Every structure is written in C-alpha cells, then in structure tokens.
Amino acid sequence: MKTLEDYKNGQVLLIDKPLTWTSFQAVNKLRWAIRKAYAIKKIKVGHAGTLDPLATGLLVICTGKMTKQINTFQGQEKEYTGTFVVGSTTPSYDLETEIDAKFAIDHISEDLIHQTTKQFIGKIEQFPPVFSAIKKDGKRLYEFARAGEAVEIKSREIEISEFEITDINTLNNSIELNFRVVCSKGTYIRSLAHDFGKALNSGAHLSVLRRTRIGDFKVENALSPEDFIASLPLDQ
Numbered sequence: 001m002k003t004l005e006d007y008k009n010g011q012v013l014l015i016d017k018p019l020t021w022t023s024f025q026a027v028n029k030l031r032w033a034i035r036k037a038y039a040i041k042k043i044k045v046g047h048a049g050t051l052d053p054l055a056t057g058l059l060v061i062c063t064g065k066m067t068k069q070i071n072t073f074q075g076q077e078k079e080y081t082g083t084f085v086v087g088s089t090t091p092s093y094d095l096e097t098e099i100d101a102k103f104a105i106d107h108i109s110e111d112l113i114h115q116t117t118k119q120f121i122g123k124i125e126q127f128p129p130v131f132s133a134i135k136k137d138g139k140r141l142y143e144f145a146r147a148g149e150a151v152e153i154k155s156r157e158i159e160i161s162e163f164e165i166t167d168i169n170t171l172n173n174s175i176e177l178n179f180r181v182v183c184s185k186g187t188y189i190r191s192l193a194h195d196f197g198k199a200l201n202s203g204a205h206l207s208v209l210r211r212t213r214i215g216d217f218k219v220e221n222a223l224s225p226e227d228f229i230a231s232l233p234l235d236q
Contacts, residue, residue, distance in 0.1 A: 021225075
C-alpha cells in the first residue's frame with residue numbers, strides 16, 4: 001500500500017475513465033480520496049491528456065512531483081478504438097449533439113472504405129471541432145458553438161501512423177465502422193470521423209471512443225476510479 005510520501009514524491013496512476021465523466025471529475029475524485037485517506041489539506045494531482053465525457057479509457061493521472069512530467073506524457077503517441085457511423089453528421093461530430101444531416105451510403109463498398117483510410121495516414125492538416133475546449137479570443141470554442149456564433153478555426157498539423165477499419169456493419173440507413181487509430185498529440189478523433197465521412201462522399205460522426213494507450217501506458221493496466229479508491233487506506 002502506498003504511503004502519503006509516495007503520493008507527494010510522485011505517482012503515475014493509470015485510470016480507466018468511465019463514460020460520461022469529465023477528465024476533471026476523475027482528477028477531482030482521486031484528489032479528494034487521497035486527501036481524505038491521508039487526512040491532508042492539499043496535494044497536487046493532474047491528468048496528461050483530456051478525454052471527452054462520451055469517451056472511455058486510459059487517463060494518466062500524476063500526483064505530487066510527477067505532475068512536472070504531465071507535458072511529457074501529453075506529447076506521447078496515443079492509440080484509440082471506437083466506431084464511426086457513416087450516413088449522418090452532427091454539429092459536434094459525435095453524440096453530444098443531435099443528427100443535423102443525412103447522406104447517401106449506397107455507393108460505399110468495403111474496398112472503398114479500406115482504400116480511404118490511406119488518405120489519412122502520415123502528416124495531415126486537421127480542423128478541430130467547433131465543439132471543443134480550444135481557446136480563441138479568451139473563450140472556449142464550444143462557448144461560441146453553443147451560442148450559435150460563427151468562428152474561424154485554423155487547421156493544425158497532426159500525424160496518424162496507423163489507421164485501420166477492424167469491422168464493417170451495414171445497416172438500413174448507415175454503416176458502422178469499428179476502427180483503431182495510432183496518432184500524435186492534438187488529434188481529434190471526432191474530426192477524423194467527420195473528415196472520413198466527407199472522403200467517402202457521404203457524412204459520418206463518432207459514436208464510440210476508447211483510448212487504449214498513451215506512450216507505453218496501456219488501458220489494460222488501468223484501474224477504475226472505484227478500484228483505485230478502494231486501494232487507499234481507510235480514514236486515518
């Protein structure tokens with residue numbers, strides 16, 4: 001069992017973030033639990049890379065002196081799995097908002113889907129979603145989006161080293177594509193879904209997202225927040 005000094009000197013905690021939780025909530029939950037378990041007023045706790053509430057998976061959380069390594073961990077390669085739904089789009093590029101347009105899918109073959117992935121491998125320019133936490137003129141982009149205000153967004157260079165479609169499920173009005181992506185810092189998988197739909201001469205949005213790896217840290221070695229809290233000593 002870890003001591004208070006262990007957490008102050010610095011720990012890297014691998015947490016499997018639950019669906020609907022914000023990354024901030026996960027950090028707060030762990031910070032509160034550590035403070036309560038060791039009867040202390042404060043301790044530094046932070047995360048290395050935000051996950052959207054509708055995503056699950058690996059959250060690297062640092063305590064104490066290890067918070068100085070957060071920027072290093074954030075810059076490492078990341079791996080995701082999930083599902084794109086081809087045939088419709090949403091303003092947020094995921095399920096946070098309602099479907100705003102539907103598109104034809106009759107022309108899309110399995111071969112076209114696999115061939116299209118090649119367009120996205122390597123260094124590419126990507127526009128972040130307007131529903132994102134990126135700041136512009138002192139406001140988060142999602143604040144502009146929710147207010148219905150148009151805002152100019154600049155593209156950024158990202159790198160995708162691996163992108164594969166692992167399963168294809170054709171339904172009446174949509175195609176569900178399961179995928180695996182290995183990418184650089186700053187990649188928005190929601191934007192990848194949106195751009196992939198466009199490249200198919202259709203539309204698409206992200207319906208499922210799970211982060212499985214950051215650098216050498218893997219989600220299979222992560223604990224749920226509840227299991228981590230259960231590993232702490234009882235109230236002092």
